[in-house]
Amino acid sequence: MGKPATGSMTLPDELDIKAAGPLAAELIAARGKDLTLDASQVERVGGQCLQVLLSAAATWGADGAELTIEEPSAAFADAIRIAGLDLTQFTARSA
Numbered sequence: 001m002g003k004p005a006t007g008s009m010t011l012p013d014e015l016d017i018k019a020a021g022p023l024a025a026e027l028i029a030a031r032g033k034d035l036t037l038d039a040s041q042v043e044r045v046g047g048q049c050l051q052v053l054l055s056a057a058a059t060w061g062a063d064g065a066e067l068t069i070e071e072p073s074a075a076f077a078d079a080i081r082i083a084g085l086d087l088t089q090f091t092a093r094s095a
Helices: 017-030 047-063 074-082
Strands: 006-010 034-038 067-070
Touching: 006 017, 017 047, 047 067
Parallel strands: 006 034, 034 067
Antiparallel strands: none
């Protein structure tokens, strides 16, 4: 079995409750390939989107694909820290 295809996605600046559904849909559409998420533009993060991203990391890990977050903005990094989480929990590495 070959290496999965790769893709990238820029996260929106507002990752609030309204963004959770569309974010989940975009991630589902990208499932099955290695994916890089650009978090450099993120200005606000809600708990629902953190849950979506944690679920994506678990899914990508279970699928044996890679999920990485690049260039997390200060707001994104702060939201993760305030939630008691670590950026590594939002990544998955292929086996």
